Amino acid sequence: xxxxxxxxxxxxxxxxxxxxxxxxxxxxxxxxxxxxxxxxxxxxxxxxxxxxxxxxxxxxxxxxxxxxxxxxxxxxxxxxxxxxxxxxxxxxxxxxxxxxxxxxxxxxxxxxxxxxxxxxxxxxxxxxxxxxxxxxxxxxxxxxxxxxxxxxxxxxxxxxxxxxxxxxxxxxxxxxxxxxxxxxxxxxxxxxxxxxxxxxxxxxxxxxxxxxxxxxxxxxxxxxxxxxxxxxxxxxxxxxxxxxxxxxxxxxxxxxxxxxxxxxxxxxxxxxxxxxxxxxxxxxxxxxxxxxxxxxxxxxxxxxxxxxxxxxxxxxxxxxxxxxxxxxxxxxxxxxxxxxxxxxxxxxxxxxxxxxxxxxxxxxxxxxxxxxxxxxxxxxxxxxxxxxxxxxxxxxxxxxxxxxxxxxxxxxxxxxxxxxxxxxxxxxxxxxxxxxxxxxxxxxxxxxxxxxxxxxxxxxxxxxxxxxxxxxxxxxxxxxxxxxxxxxxxxxxxxxxxxxxxxxxxxxxxxxxxxxxxxxxxxxxxxxxxxxxxxxxxxxxxxxxxxxxxxxxxxxxxxxxxxxxxxxxxxxxxxxxxxxxxxxxxxxxxxxxxxxxxxxxxxxxxxxxxxxxxxxxxxxxxxxxxxxxxxxxxxxxxxxxxxxxxxxxxxxxxxxxxxxxxxxxxxxxxxxxxxxxxxxxxxxxxxxxxxxxxxxxx
Amino acid sequence: xxxxxxxxxxxxxxxxxxxxxxxxxxxxxxxxxxxxxxxxxxxxxxxxxxxxxxxxxxxxxxxxxxxxxxxxxxxxxxxxxxxxxxxxxxxxxxxxxxxxxxxxxxxxxxxxxxxxxxxxxxxxxxxxxxxxxxxxxxxxxxxxxxxxxxxxxxxxxxxxxxxxxxxxxxxxxxxxxxxxxxxxxxxxxxxxxxxxxxxxxxxxxxxxxxxxxxxxxxxxxxxxxxxxxxxxxxxxxxxxxxxxxxxxxxxxxxxxxxxxxxxxxxxxxxxxxxxxxxxxxxxxxxxx
Numbered sequence: 001x002x003x004x005x006x007x008x009x010x011x012x013x014x015x016x017x018x019x020x021x022x023x024x025x026x027x028x029x030x031x032x033x034x035x036x037x038x039x040x041x042x043x044x045x046x047x048x049x050x051x052x053x054x055x056x057x058x059x060x061x062x063x064x065x066x067x068x069x070x071x072x073x074x075x076x077x078x079x080x081x082x083x084x085x086x087x088x089x090x091x092x093x094x095x096x097x098x099x100x101x102x103x104x105x106x107x108x109x110x111x112x113x114x115x116x117x118x119x120x121x122x123x124x125x126x127x128x129x130x131x132x133x134x135x136x137x138x139x140x141x142x143x144x145x146x147x148x149x150x151x152x153x154x155x156x157x158x159x160x161x162x163x164x165x166x167x168x169x170x171x172x173x174x175x176x177x178x179x180x181x182x183x184x185x186x187x188x189x190x191x192x193x194x195x196x197x198x199x200x201x202x203x204x205x206x207x208x209x210x211x212x213x214x215x216x217x218x219x220x221x222x223x224x225x226x227x228x229x230x231x232x233x234x235x236x237x238x239x240x241x242x243x244x245x246x247x248x249x250x251x252x253x254x255x256x257x258x259x260x261x262x263x264x265x266x267x268x269x270x271x272x273x274x275x276x277x278x279x280x281x282x283x284x285x286x287x288x289x290x291x292x293x294x295x296x297x298x299x300x301x302x303x304x305x306x307x308x309x310x311x312x313x314x315x316x317x318x319x320x321x322x323x324x325x326x327x328x329x330x331x332x333x334x335x336x337x338x339x340x341x342x343x344x345x346x347x348x349x350x351x352x353x354x355x356x357x358x359x360x361x362x363x364x365x366x367x368x369x370x371x372x373x374x375x376x377x378x379x380x381x382x383x384x385x386x387x388x389x390x391x392x393x394x395x396x397x398x399x400x401x402x403x404x405x406x407x408x409x410x411x412x413x414x415x416x417x418x419x420x421x422x423x424x425x426x427x428x429x430x431x432x433x434x435x436x437x438x439x440x441x442x443x444x445x446x447x448x449x450x451x452x453x454x455x456x457x458x459x460x461x462x463x464x465x466x467x468x469x470x471x472x473x474x475x476x477x478x479x480x481x482x483x484x485x486x487x488x489x490x491x492x493x494x495x496x497x498x499x500x501x502x503x504x505x506x507x508x509x510x511x512x513x514x515x516x517x518x519x520x521x522x523x524x525x526x527x528x529x530x531x532x533x534x535x536x537x538x539x540x541x542x543x544x545x546x547x548x549x550x551x552x553x554x555x556x557x558x559x560x561x562x563x564x565x566x567x568x569x570x571x572x573x574x575x576x577x578x579x580x581x582x583x584x585x586x587x588x589x590x591x592x593x594x595x596x597x598x599x600x601x602x603x604x605x606x607x608x609x610x611x612x613x614x615x616x617x618x619x620x621x622x623x624x625x626x627x628x629x630x631x632x633x634x635x636x637x638x639x640x641x642x643x644x645x646x647x648x649x650x651x652x653x654x655x656x657x658x659x660x661x662x663x664x665x666x667x668x669x670x671x672x673x674x675x676x677x678x679x680x681x682x683x684x685x686x687x688x689x690x691x692x693x694x695x696x697x698x
Numbered sequence: 699x700x701x702x703x704x705x706x707x708x709x710x711x712x713x714x715x716x717x718x719x720x721x722x723x724x725x726x727x728x729x730x731x732x733x734x735x736x737x738x739x740x741x742x743x744x745x746x747x748x749x750x751x752x753x754x755x756x757x758x759x760x761x762x763x764x765x766x767x768x769x770x771x772x773x774x775x776x777x778x779x780x781x782x783x784x785x786x787x788x789x790x791x792x793x794x795x796x797x798x799x800x801x802x803x804x805x806x807x808x809x810x811x812x813x814x815x816x817x818x819x820x821x822x823x824x825x826x827x828x829x830x831x832x833x834x835x836x837x838x839x840x841x842x843x844x845x846x847x848x849x850x851x852x853x854x855x856x857x858x859x860x861x862x863x864x865x866x867x868x869x870x871x872x873x874x875x876x877x878x879x880x881x882x883x884x885x886x887x888x889x890x891x892x893x894x895x896x897x898x899x900x901x902x903x904x905x906x907x908x909x910x911x912x913x914x915x916x917x918x919x920x921x922x923x924x925x926x927x928x929x930x931x932x933x934x935x936x937x938x939x940x941x942x943x944x945x946x947x948x949x950x951x952x953x954x955x956x957x958x959x960x961x962x963x964x965x966x967x968x969x970x971x972x973x974x975x976x977x978x979x980x981x982x983x984x985x986x
Contacts, residue, residue, distance in 0.1 A: 011782055012820060014805030049803070133807065135818040135834050139776045141846040142738060142984070151818065152779070152834075182786075183796040245802060276826050294826060296800040306800045309825025312865050316762045323760065342947045 001041070001058040004118065004165075005194035007157035007178055008052045008126065013150050015244025017132055018047040018210065021150070025054050028128055032121035037063050038114055046208045048247045050182070053208055055194045059160065062111035072096065072103035115160050119167040122158055126169045140170055155179075162193045180204025181248055183298055205299075206247040213243040221251040221279050221293045228253055230281035230289050233269070241277055242295040250296045253281075254307040258290045260318040263325050264409050270399050271317045278314065324394035333410050333424075337389035346472075348461045352388055355453060360384040363449035367441075371492045372448065375441035376419070383423035384446045386411060390424075404428045419443075430480050437487040448484055451477040452494075459499045478506040485533050493531035500531055507533065511540065519697045520544045526692035535640055542642030543691045547698070551650055558656035559693045562680040565665055569677055612671055618658040622679060625655040630686050637689055645690050656683060699792050699858060700746055703770055706791045707744035710784060712772060715745035720928060721935045724749055725771035725851055729924065732813060734773065735838040735847045736970045738981040741775040746854070750935065752942035755891030758884045761866040762856060765890055766883070770852040777834055777848030785822075785832065785850055793861045799824050808833040811955065812934055814840035814963040817849070829857050839966020841986060855879070894942040903943070907936045907954075914961045923968035930961035 006029075013021065022045040033040055033056075041058030070089055073081040075098055082103065086093065089105040097104045131150040140146040147153065147170035156174040158165035167174050177188045184205035191197050198208055207213050217239050225232040230253075242249060260268065265288040272278040272292050279293040294310045296303070328336075341353035349355065363384040367375035390396045390407035408425025412418070423443040427450055430437045438447050454477050458464070465474050482503065485494065495503055504525055512518045520543050530536045546552040615623065629648045636644035665676045687693050704714050718728040725731060725747035734741045747769050755765030772788075774781060782803075786796060794801070806821035808831065819833035831851040835843045855867050864870055868880030914929035937954050940946050946954055974986050 012803035012805075016805070133818060135836055136846050137777050137834055137848075138779055139845060141776060142844050142981075144842050144844060152777075154779070183801070245804060278826075297802055298797060298800055300800065301795075301798050305798055306825050309799060309827065309860065312761075312859075313826040315865070316760065319760055320763065323756065 002061060002161040003194040004056045004059050005157060005159045005191065005197050006054045006122065008153065009050060009155040009178060010149055010153045011151040012049045013047070015049070015241045017150060018244045020132065021052055022047050024129060025052050025125070028125045029054055029056065029121070032125060036117040036121070038117060047210050048206060048208055049245060050247065051208070055197070059114050062113055063117060065111040066109045068107045068109065070105045070107070072105060075101050075103060115163060115165055118158065118160060118165045122156065122165065122167045122174070123169045126153070146170060157191055159191060159193055181206050184248065210243050213246060213249050214239050217242050217249050217251055217295055221295070224251050224253040224293055225281045225291070228291060230283055230291055232293060233280050233282060235273065235279055238273060238277060238279055245277070246295055246297040248297055248299065250299055251293050252296055252303050252307050253291060253293050254311045256290050256292060256311060256314050256318060260322060261288065261290055263318065263322050266402060266405055267321050267325065267395065267399070268318065270402065271321050272314060274399070275317050276310070276314055321395070324398060328393040328395055328410060329413060333386045333389040333407065333414060336392050337386055339392040340388055343391065349457050352391065356385060356388050358453050359387070359446070359449045362453055363445045366445045366449055371490060372441050372445040375445040379417060379419050379442045380445040383420040383427070383442055384449060386420065387424045387427045387446055387450065430483050437483050439488060444484055444488055448481060451481045455499060464498070464502070475506060478503055479510055482507055482510060482533060486537065489534055491532060491534055494533055495531060503533070516540060516544060519695055520547065520691070523691040523693060523695040526695055538640060539642045539690065542646050546646040547696060551653055553698060554657065555649060555653045556693060556696060556698050558653060558660070559684065559687050561660060562656070562684050563694055566677060566680055566684065611675055613669070616663050618655070618662045619676065619679065622655040622659045622683070625652050626682055626686060633686060633689055642690065649687060649690065652683065652686065699854065699861070700770065702791050703788060704744065706788050707772055710742070712742040712744040715743050717745060717747045720931055721750050722747070722931050723751055723934065723938060725769040726810065726813070726849065727931050728771065729927065731771060731773050731849060732838060732966065733924070733927065733969050735775065735835050735843055736841060736966065737973055737977045738844060738984040739977065741773065741847070744770070744772045746770055752894035752938050755887065755894050755942070757891040758868070758887040762859065764855065764867065764887060765894055766886065768854040770854050772850040773847055775847035776845035781848045785830070792857065794824060794857070799860065803832065806831065812959050812962050813838065814959065814966065824860055827856055827860070829853055829860070839970060840963055841966070841970055844984065894939060898939055898943055900940065900943050900945045903936050903940050907933055907940070910936060911957060911961060914965065918964055918968050921972070923965050923972055926968065927962070927965035930958065930965050933961055934958045
C-alpha cells in the first residue's frame with residue numbers, strides 16, 4: 001500500500017474557483033480509480049492560488065488480476081462461427097476449452113501496475129477538468145484544439161510512494177520539482193513523496209492546506225485587531241477569499257483618516273470589502289473604527305510599508321465614496337426621483353417613475369383603508385415617491401447593494417421625518433429568508449405596495465415565473481408579501497385569480513420549509529377561494545396541532561373510514577340517487593313540469609326531519625352529536641376560532657367510532673342504507689368545513 | 699521609469715513603438731495591440747499610450763483619478779511561458795521590490811464588447827493597488843486569437859506613486875529638479891474635467907459621432923480597414939464624452955454602444971479578412 005501525491009501547478013487560480021476545483025479534482029480522480037478497479041484509502045485535496053493538490057492514501061501497487069470467461073459456439077457449429085469467436089477473443093483454437101460440446105474462452109487479465117494506471121489517469125483528468133472559464137495560451141494556442149486550463153498550467157508533480165509517475169500533457173511533463181512561494185522561495189524544490197510534501201512547502205513559505213490558511217487569517221486578523229483595542233467584524237466570505245489569494249497569509253492592521261467616518265459605515269465597509277478585500281473593525285463603543293485589516297501574501301521586510309500602501313489605496317477609494325456622498329446630497333431626493341422617468345422599468349410597464357406613481361397610490365390606499373393599521377397616508381405616499389430615488393445616485397451606481405440604505409441616509413440628512421427615511425431604507429425588506437421583516441407602519445405600507453405592484457404588473461403582462469426561470473424575482477416578492485402580512489397580521493384580500501394561486505404556491509413552499517406538513521397545507525388550500533392569508537394560516541395551524549393529538553388522529557381515522565365507504569358505494573347524495581335515471585343532468589328533471597311534483601315529493605320525504613325507521617342508539621347518538629357540533633363549528637369558523645371549530649368536531653370522535661362499532665351501513669333495507677350513507681356524508685361535510693381531510697395522510 | 703521599461707522590454711525582443719496619435723480610452727485600442735493580436739505571426743511590442751477617460755475626471759481633486767493619464771503597454775504574441783516572471787522582473791527594474799511590497803495576481807477578466815474581444819487574466823496588486831492589467835487575449839474582433847497574446851498594461855502614475863512614496867498623484871516628482879506632476883497636469887485636469895462634464899458642445903459631439911460612423915462605413919467599403927478602425931476609435935471616444943455630459947439616456951446608451959461595437963468589429967473583421975491570404979502564405983495550416 002502506497003501513498004500518491006499529485007500537484008497541478010498553474011498561474012494564479014481565481015479565489016472563487018478553488019473550492020469547485022478541489023471538488024472536481026476529487027471527483028475525477030475517484031472516477032478514474034473506480035474505472036481501473038483501484039480503491040484508494042483517504043483522499044485529501046488542497047488548493048492554493050498556484051496549485052491544486054491531491055493526496056490519495058493506501059493505493060495498492062497493482063490492480064487485481066481478473067479472469068474473464070466467454071461462452072462460444074457449440075463444437076459442432078459451422079467453421080465460420082468458430083472463426084468469428086476466435087477473432088472476437090483474440091485467441092487461437094488450441095487456447096479454447098471444450099466443455100460438454102461448447103467452446104469456452106478464458107482470458108486472464110493480469111493485474112496492472114497502479115503506477116501505469118495513474119500515468120494514464122493524470123492526463124485524462126487534466127483534459128476532462130471542467131473550469132467555469134478556461135483559456136488557451138502560449139505557442140500551442142496557434143490551434144484552438146490545444147489544452148485549456150483556468151490559467152496557464154505550468155507543472156505536474158506525480159509521485160507514487162517515492163517513484164515518479166511519468167506522464168505528460170501538451171508538453172508539460174511530470175517531475176519531482178515544484179516551486180515554493182513566488183517571492184520568498186522562487187527557486188525549484190524537490191519533493192520526495194506525499195509524506196514530505198506539506199512540510200517541505202511550509203519550509204518554502206507555502207501553506208498548502210486551504211483550511212489552515214483560513215484558520216490563520218481568522219485567528220491573526222482577530223489578533224491584530226485586538227492588539228489595537230478593536231474588535232474585528234467577522235466575515236467568513238472574506239476569510240475564504242483571502243485564503244484563496246495567498247499562499248502565506250499575513251493579516252496586517254492599518255488605520256485610515258478619521259474624517260472618512262462621516263461617510264455611512266455601510267459604505268466604508270463595502271468599499272473596504274468589495275474593492276480591497278479588507279476586514280473592518282469596531283471600537284469599544286461598537287461603532288465602526290477608522291481601521292482595516294488587509295491580508296498580505298508575504299512576511300514583508302517592513303510590514304509598515306505594505307500597510308501604508310494599502311492605506312493609500314483605501315484612502316483613494318474612500319475619497320471617491322465621500323465624493324459620491326457629497327455630490328448626491330447636492331440634489332434633493334425629489335429631484336433625484338424625477339430622473340427615474342429616464343429609466344425603463346420594463347418595456348411594457350413604463351419607466352421606474354411610472355412604477356413609483358403606482359406604488360405611491362397603492363401605499364396611500366393601504367394606509368387609508370386601515371389595511372396597514374397606524375400608517376399615516378401622507379407619509380406612506382411621500383416615502384413611496386422617494387423610495388427609488390437613490391437608484392440614480394452616484395453611490396448606488398457604484399454599490400448597487402446599497403439601494404434603499406442610501407435613500408434612507410439621504411432622506412434623513414435632508415431632514416425628512418424618520419418614518420419616511422426608515423420606509424425608504426427598509427422598503428425592499430424582507431429580501432432573503434433570514435432578513436428581518438419591517439414592522440413600522442409606513443415602511444410596511446411601502447414595502448407591501450412596492451411588491452404588490454411588481455407582482456400585479458408582471459402578472460398583468462403575462463410575465464410569470466416558469467420552472468427555474470424567474471427573471472423578475474416574483475417568487476421572492478410574493479414570499480416577501482406573505483411574510484409582511486404574517487408578521488404584521490394584516491387582513492385583506494391579497495389577490496385573486498392566477499395571482500392568488502401563485503401566492504398559494506409560495507405559501508405552501510414557505511410553510512413546508514417552516515416544518516408544516518404539506519398534506520395539511522393541501523387540505524386547507526383544497527377549500528379554495530381564501531385570499532386572507534392570516535385566516536388561512538390560522539386554519540392550517542389549528543388543523544396541524546389538532547391532527548397531531550391522539551384525538552385528532554382518531555377523528556381522521558373515522559373520517560377516512562366514512563369517506564371510503566362513501567366512495568366505495570359511489571354515494572352521490574340523495575339527489576344523486578334521484579339522478580340515477582339515465583338523465584345526464586339530474587337538475588334537468590327538476591325543472592321538467594311533468595316530473596316536478598314527483599321530484600318535490602321525493603325530496604320532501606328524503607329531507608324530512610326524523611327517519612322513516614327507528615335508528616339504532618349509536619346512529620341516533622351520532623345524529624345528536626352532529627346537530628350540536630355543526631352549528632358550533634360553523635359559528636367558530638365565522639369567528640375565525642379554528643381551535644374552537646376543531647374542538648367542536650372533536651366531540652364527534654366518540655359517536656363516529658361507536659357508529660362504526662355497532663351500525664351496519666350497508667343495510668339490506670335501501671332506506672336505511674340511504675339514510676346511513678347520508679349521515680356519513682353529513683359527518684364528512686362537517687369536517688370539510690375546516691379542511692379537506694381526505695388530503696391528510698395518516 | 700519609461701526608459702527603464704523600454705530598456706527591459708527591448709532586451710526581451712520587443713519593438714519599442716510610439717503612442718497612437720488619437721484620443722483613446724486605453725492602450726488596447728492602439729493598432730499595435732488590437733489589430734496585431736489577430737493573425738498567426740509573432741508580435742512583441744512595447745509603447746506608452748496616453749489615455750482619456752472623460753468620466754474619471756475629478757477636477758484635480760482626487761489623489762489618483764485622472765481623466766487623462768499614461769499607460770505602458772506590452773504585447774507578447776504568442777504569450778511566452780515565463781511571462782509572469784518577465785513581468786515581475788520588469789517591476790524590479792523600476793524599483794518595486796516584491797519582498798518589500800505585497801504583489802498579488804487577483805482575478806480580473808477583461809472584456810471589451812466594443813472590440814468584440816475578451817481574455818482571462820488578473821489585475822496585479824501592489825500593496826492593494828491595481829498597478830497592471832494582465833490579460834491573455836482569447837478573442838479579438840470576434841475571432842479566436844491563434845495564437846494567444848499576453849497583454850500587460852501598467853498604470854504609470856500609480857506605479858510612480860509607489861516608487862516615490864507619494865500619496866497624491868499631483869505630488870509626483872517629474873524631473874528630480876522640482877517640477878511635479880501637478881505643475882504639468884493639474885490645471886489640465888481642472889479645465890478638462892469642466893469641459894468633459896459641463897462645457898463640451900453636445901450637438902457638435904452628436905454630429906462628430908455621426909460623421910465618424912459614416913466615415914468608418916465608407917472606409918470599410920473602400921477596403922481600407924485600418925482607416926475605418928481609426929474612425930471607430932474616434933466614435934468610441936466621442937461616445938465617452940457624450941456619456942460624461944450626461945446626455946445619453948439609459949435606453950440610448952445600449953444602442954450607442956452597439957453602434958460603436960459594430961464599427962470596431964467590422965473594422966477588425968475586414969482587416970483580418972484582408973490580411974488572411976498573406977498570413978496563410980506564411981502559415982499554410984492557419985485559418986481565421
